[in-house]
Structures are given as structure tokens and as C-alpha cells.
Ligand SMILES: Nc1ncnc2c1ncn2[C@@H]1O[C@H](COP(=O)(O)OP(=O)(O)OP(=O)(O)O)[C@@H](O)[C@H]1O
């Protein structure tokens with residue numbers, strides 16, 4: 001699918017702007033603070049109904065303006081869709097082909113974003129990696145979202161109970177919550193193991209491509225449960241129950257569930273070394289790119305369409321070989337939007353075209369300048 005036309009009004013530093021984008025590759029150049037990320041935010045908003053920067057959507061409305069809107073024309077394999085997102089203070093309206101909707105169907109329209117902060121996927125806390133699994137890759141697998149939701153619900157209630165036990169409530173009811181937590185937890189973890197079976201060879205292959213086979217990328221699941229992967233749902237369940245008994249006292253003391261999938265993590269290894277510790281900035285960036293491409297390919301496998309790819313300040317930071325390898329993978333298949341403050345050299349190929357734009361003080365003009 002691709003974005004053909006975008007119209008934005010009163011959105012951040014844009015008052016009124018229309019762009020007709022290239023179906024393959026779009027470059028937005030400009031100095032700092034001119035509106036490049038704001039534009040990607042608008043595209044993301046029209047694809048997902050949400051911002052990637054803020055949950056306080058009134059911030060997006062231009063200062064001193066009452067409302068903003070984004071109209072976009074998106075073309076898929078089978079149809080043309082007009083999406084209108086309107087933001088008013090404290091209120092949002094989304095229309096698809098003129099019909100008011102409450103939310104998009106899951107996974108549509110597809111967009112994958114890589115912003116500089118995403119390096120936390122490699123460098124940051126386990127929370128960031130779980131977020132990738134839970135929100136970005138997991139939803140491709142049937143039941144994942146549902147089981148995760150149930151697990152989190154039980155977890156919350158169990159933590160509340162731990163607090164009450166600490167305040168002298170008797171602990172007989174803990175057993176019931178343990179069983180529920182372990183039931184959902186075992187299914188969740190077992191799904192994550194399934195996901196890793198798909199993800200491991202996929203990212204290895206993509207990363208090979210991006211690095212001319214110089215780097216072997218490995219992903220390893222780190223569980224807080226003492227299990228040997230692969231493990232069956234029953235094995236995980238039994239181990240989880242046993243583990244909870246071992247940490248019970250500590251859990252009551254801290255009113256927190258200390259083991260389980262909500263505390264798990266994964267590590268990324270380049271040539272057998274932990275990239276979080278030893279990876280260079282460029283290597284870490286390439287790993288994140290690999291993860292994003294894996295999402296794109298998985299998307300295609302599930303939905304039969306490629307999502308739109310947004311690269312904020314990322315593309316021209318890659319060295320030339322990696323850029324070329326990326327284009328070999330996605331060029332001509334995935335509509336891509338990149339931003340840059342400096343270099344913007346890119347030559348169209350047989351299978352894809354390029355449009356270049358200059359962004360200055362909330363105005364965008366098409367340009368041919370290098
Ligand atoms: N609600 C708003 N109304 C008006 N202007 C806003 C609003 N929100 C943000 N801005 C302004 O938009 C400007 C451009 O922001 P943006 O993040 O798009 O810059 P950028 O071109 O991506 O810069 P950089 O290269 O530094 O990332 C900022 O200077 C900011 O002050």
C-alpha cells in the first residue's frame with residue numbers, strides 16, 4: 001500500500017500543506033526544527049490514528065489554532081482509501097471514505113517507523129524489547145494480544161493481593177491467582193518461543209543482507225523462569241508454579257510479582273557478542289533496522305501488502321553499503337519516507353523512482369537539488 005497524497009492543516013508548524021508523494025521513495029531535507037519529523041508524525045497519524053510522539057493530541061494542533069486535520073489518499077492492491085483525521089482540543093474524529101470510524105481495523109493501514117530513539121531497542125532496558133515483542137511483532141500471531149491482555153490483568157490483581165497480604169491479609173487466596181497467572185503466563189511464553197522460531201532465521205537472513213554476510217545476528221530469549229527452551233506449555237507452567245513458591249516471601253515483601261514473562265528479556269548478539277555491550281552505534285542502528293524490516297516482511301506475509309516505511313534521520317546515517325543493501329530489500333516494494341539534515345544523494349534505479357522535497361519553516365517544496 002502507499003500514500004499518494006497528503007494534505008495537512010494547522011498541524012504543529014504547518015499551516016497548510018499538500019504533498020503528492022512518490023510511490024517508492026521520498027526524501028525530505030531540511031535544517032533542524034523545520035518540520036521534518038512533524039511531517040512523519042502526520043503520516044503516522046493518518047495510518048494509525050495515533051501520534052508516536054505524544055498521547056496528548058492537542059499538542060499537535062498548531063499554537064493559536066482551534067483544530068487541525070490530515071487528509072490522506074492511500075492506495076492498496078485492491079482499493080483507494082481516503083482517510084481524514086481531525087483533531088480538536090480533547091477530541092479526535094477519524095473518517096475512512098467519509099464514514100466515521102472508532103478505530104482502524106487491526107494492522108491497517110500499515111506503517112513501520114524507525115526513529116533515532118528506537119536505538120533503545122538494543123541499548124535500553126528490557127521493557128523496550130518486551131514492547132517490541134508485545135506490540136510490534138506479537139500481534140501477528142493469533143491469540144497473542146488476547147493472552148497478553150489476560151496475563152496483565154491477572155498480574156495486576158495478583159500484585160494488589162500481594163500488597164494486601166503484606167498488610168496482614170491471610171494468604172490462602174494467593175494459590176488461585178498463582179494458577180491463573182501461570183496458565184496465561186505459560187501460554188504467553190510458549191507463544192514467544194514460537195515467535196522466536198520465526199524471528200530468528202528471519203533477522204539472521206536480513207542482517208546478513210545488510211552487512212554483506214559479515215555479521216551473524218542472533219537473538220536469545222532470556223527468561224526469568226528456569227526453563228530450557230524449547231519447552232512445552234506444561235513444562236513452563238510447572239516451572240512457573242515452582243518458581244513462584246521459591247520467591248513468595250520476597251514477593252510479599254515487595255508487593256510485586258518478580259518472575260514471569262513480564263520480566264523476561266532478549267539479547268541480540270553479533271558474531272556471538274552481546275550488541276548491547278559491544279555493538280558500535282552503526283551496528284546497533286543496523287540491528288534495529290533489521291528488526292523493522294522483519295516487521296515489514298511479516299506484515300507482507302500476513303496481510304499481503306507491504307506497509308509504508310518511515311525513517312526519521314536514519315537512512316543517510318547508514319554507510320553506503322548498508323544503504324544499498326536496504327534498498328535492495330525494500331526498494332521498489334515498500335513506499336519509503338526518509339528525512340535528513342544533510343546528505344540526500346540517492347539515485348533512482350530501474351525498479352524505483354525518487355522524489356525529493358525541501359522542508360523549511362513549515363513549508364515543503366519539491367526539488368531536484370542534490
Ligand atoms: N503545536 C505546535 N504548533 C506550532 N509549532 C510547533 C508545535 N509543535 C511543535 N512545533 C514546532 O515545530 C518545529 C519543527 O519540529 P520538527 O520536530 O518537525 O523538526 P525537524 O525538522 O524534524 O528537526 P530536527 O532536524 O531537529 O529533528 C519545532 O521547532 C517546534 O517548535
Ligand SMILES: [Mg+2]
Pocket residue numbers: 036037038312313
Ligand atoms: Mg526531526
